[in-house]
Amino acid sequence: MSEKIPVLELQRVDKSFGPIEVLNEVSLKVNAGEVLCLLGDNGAGKSTLIKTLAGVHKPTRGKILMDGQEVAFAGPRDAAGRGIATVHQFGGTFPLMSIGRSFFVGVEPTKGWGPFKRFDRKKANEIAVKAVQDFGITRIDDGERLVGGLSGGERQSLAIARAVHFGARVLILDEPTAALGVKQASHVLRIVNETKRRGLAVIFITHQVMHAMAVGDHFAVLIRGAIAADFRKGEKTREEITDLMAGGETMAQLEANVEGNT
Amino acid sequence: MAAVATGGTGGLGRFALRPEAGSFLGLIVVYTFFAILGGQNFIGSPGWSSWLNTAADVGIIALPVGLLMIAGELDISVGAVLPASSLTVAIISGHFGLPIYLGIASALGVGIAVGFLNGLLVTQTGIPSLIATIGTMFGVMGLTLGFTILIAGSTGVFITPDPLTKSLFGDALGGMFQVAIFWWSGFAAVIYWLLHVSPWGNWIAALGGDRVSARNAGIPTQRLTILLYMLSGFAAAFVGVTQVITFGSAQVAAGSSFIFNAIMCVVIGGVLLTGGSGSVIGIVLGTMTFAIVNQGIFFSGLNPNFGSIVIGALLLAAVLSNDTFHALALRHAAKRS
Ligand SMILES: Nc1ncnc2c1ncn2[C@@H]1O[C@H](COP(=O)(O)OP(=O)(O)OP(=O)(O)O)[C@@H](O)[C@H]1O
Ligand SMILES: [Mg+2]
Numbered sequence: 001m002s003e004k005i006p007v008l009e010l011q012r013v014d015k016s017f018g019p020i021e022v023l024n025e026v027s028l029k030v031n032a033g034e035v036l037c038l039l040g041d042n043g044a045g046k047s048t049l050i051k052t053l054a055g056v057h058k059p060t061r062g063k064i065l066m067d068g069q070e071v072a073f074a075g076p077r078d079a080a081g082r083g084i085a086t087v088h089q090f091g092g093t094f095p096l097m098s099i100g101r102s103f104f105v106g107v108e109p110t111k112g113w114g115p116f117k118r119f120d121r122k123k124a125n126e127i128a129v130k131a132v133q134d135f136g137i138t139r140i141d142d143g144e145r146l147v148g149g150l151s152g153g154e155r156q157s158l159a160i161a162r163a164v165h166f167g168a169r170v171l172i173l174d175e176p177t178a179a180l181g182v183k184q185a186s187h188v189l190r191i192v193n194e195t196k197r198r199g200l201a202v203i204f205i206t207h208q209v210m211h212a213m214a215v216g217d218h219f220a221v222l223i224r225g226a227i228a229a230d231f232r233k234g235e236k237t238r239e240e241i242t243d244l245m246a247g248g249e250t251m252a253q254l255e256a257n258v259e260g261n262t
Numbered sequence: 263m264a265a266v267a268t269g270g271t272g273g274l275g276r277f278a279l280r281p282e283a284g285s286f287l288g289l290i291v292v293y294t295f296f297a298i299l300g301g302q303n304f305i306g307s308p309g310w311s312s313w314l315n316t317a318a319d320v321g322i323i324a325l326p327v328g329l330l331m332i333a334g335e336l337d338i339s340v341g342a343v344l345p346a347s348s349l350t351v352a353i354i355s356g357h358f359g360l361p362i363y364l365g366i367a368s369a370l371g372v373g374i375a376v377g378f379l380n381g382l383l384v385t386q387t388g389i390p391s392l393i394a395t396i397g398t399m400f401g402v403m404g405l406t407l408g409f410t411i412l413i414a415g416s417t418g419v420f421i422t423p424d425p426l427t428k429s430l431f432g433d434a435l436g437g438m439f440q441v442a443i444f445w446w447s448g449f450a451a452v453i454y455w456l457l458h459v460s461p462w463g464n465w466i467a468a469l470g471g472d473r474v475s476a477r478n479a480g481i482p483t484q485r486l487t488i489l490l491y492m493l494s495g496f497a498a499a500f501v502g503v504t505q506v507i508t509f510g511s512a513q514v515a516a517g518s519s520f521i522f523n524a525i526m527c528v529v530i531g532g533v534l535l536t537g538g539s540g541s542v543i544g545i546v547l548g549t550m551t552f553a554i555v556n557q558g559i560f561f562s563g564l565n566p567n568f569g570s571i572v573i574g575a576l577l578l579a580a581v582l583s584n585d586t587f588h589a590l591a592l593r594h595a596a597k598r599s
Contacts, residue, residue: 080478096471096538097471097538101467105476106479107480110461119459
């Protein structure tokens with residue numbers, strides 16, 4: 001696998017906001033058909049890293065490569081146009097729109113011609129519903145329902161299905177399971193697996209080691225903006241990963257600290 | 263007012279997608295109330311013509327103001343554009359005696375120009391639209407007053423429109439029903455098309471839902487915002503034209519009541535104050551409800567102040583039920599999982 005050209009690669013990327021250095025020489029490779037889990041404590045720079053990948057921030061130093069070619073994203077739209085899709089924690093950003101309408105925001109299917117083009121609601125609903133159902137979410141069968149009326153997991157699934165439908169090659173998920181219960185989280189994890197099976201590269205950000213281990217092929221731990229560990233599935237145990245995520249301290253040390261404070 | 267789905271295993275579904283249902287209920291209640299108090303006169307053509315005439319004037323403005331609110335913006339300047347437009351017609355075609363079409367075209371041009379300016383201010387400076395359009399409102403008011411006194415030497419200007427113009431913009435069928443009612447229907451049809459049939463409607467709702475995501479999805483958010491402001495400027499100027507031709511005169515002080523009345527019609531019609539959701543049928547029903555209260559009070563023999571109280575109560579009820587609708591739509595998820 002390692003001889004494949006990564007879909008997306010970071011080479012020694014730094015990002016500072018004025019004097020504040022947030023990312024420090026971050027190098028990462030994201031392969032098609034793999035899930036990269038990005039782990040790290042609060043404030044480690046995970047969101048900053050994915051915003052850089054999604055074209056929101058420009059790296060201060062270092063290179064971003066797509067398919068081995070250096071790229072510079074002009075903005076989020078440019079990155080999206082090249083196939084990088086980001087799904088945020090709460091999935092749909094238009095809670096008061098119907099499933100069919102929100103699925104096609106900006107790329108509405110129409111019928112008729114010229115100035116009399118009509119939004120093809122039936123087609124939009126059908127395609128949107130089919131796209132989510134293909135991911136196994138069969139409970140969504142009515143494209144007229146409001147996105148805000150879906151459960152958190154269903155909304156995530158809808159957003160992922162949308163990204164896949166519109167040809168995303170890299171899917172970035174910022175803590176998609178953080179606000180979800182066990183059952184809903186497992187739905188989302190199943191969809192992450194399905195996305196990977198379809199050949200997309202997935203970057204999965206989470207605080208939950210269990211969720212990471214359930215889907216991850218490749219793990220990177222970020223501590224204070226630098227990659228502190230980079231390993232593949234099976235190379236570390238759950239305890240080791242948990243310790244790494246706690247910022248390098250072992251669980252035992254952490255417990256000692258907590259007790260020392262009481 | 264928004265329809266709130268109760269219980270139901272199928273959930274919010276289609277019913278909640280029809281916020282009009284609540285507005286319709288409000289309309290029926292209000293109409294019945296004033297029909298009982300107002301009697302034959304209110305139920306007959308005097309009543310209908312009086313509230314339909316009121317509804318038409320405010321309704322033509324409420325429609326594009328509603329679109330703007332769905333897109334997450336306000337437009338206060340309509341209250342100044344209306345008299346500016348009336349006076350433009352009166353000065354060009356009345357005071358100077360130039361052809362009426364020139365006066366009308368200039369008046370509509372003034373409206374579109376003010377809208378364009380509003381759109382630029384809101385999209386380029388980031389000043390909240392409430393403040394930006396209050397600014398243009400005062401600017402336009404001041405210019406209107408200044409130019410009118412400078413040119414005509416008074417704050418009111420007269421005009422005698424020709425019969426054709428009069429019948430197009432200022433006549434009343436049977437001496438009661440203003441042609442503006444038909445114009446209002448026309449505006450409603452066009453804006454219905456924009457919001458609910460054409461792909462633009464999706465863009466407008468997305469704009470009010472989340473501006474940044476809308477832009478990232480490829481929607482030309484700035485151009486769309488500017489166009490919506492131009493539409494509301496045009497509509498306010500259009501009402502200014504119908505008024506000056508109906509009354510044969512234009513006053514500097516006219517129009518300020520339209521600001522809040524238009525916003526009230528829109529809110530009673532179920533448009534969320536926070537944007538992202540609303541319907542044209544709702545806005546039309548909200549406008550009718552508003553006009554029925556506004557005029558019904560004169561037929562009912564009640565103290566006119568009571569009308570203001572009813573409108574205030576309606577507005578509160580509408581906002582509450584809109585918010586409930588919103589909250590239910592969002593909370594629904596938790597109950598199902
Ligand atoms: N625009 C900015 N300007 C200045 N500092 C910033 C900016 N964005 C982020 N930071 C800083 O960078 C650091 C990393 O933030 P970031 O949001 O990337 O962390 P995170 O790993 O996503 O944390 P969390 O798990 O809490 O989401 C924080 O200290 C934050 O204050
Ligand atoms: Mg974060």
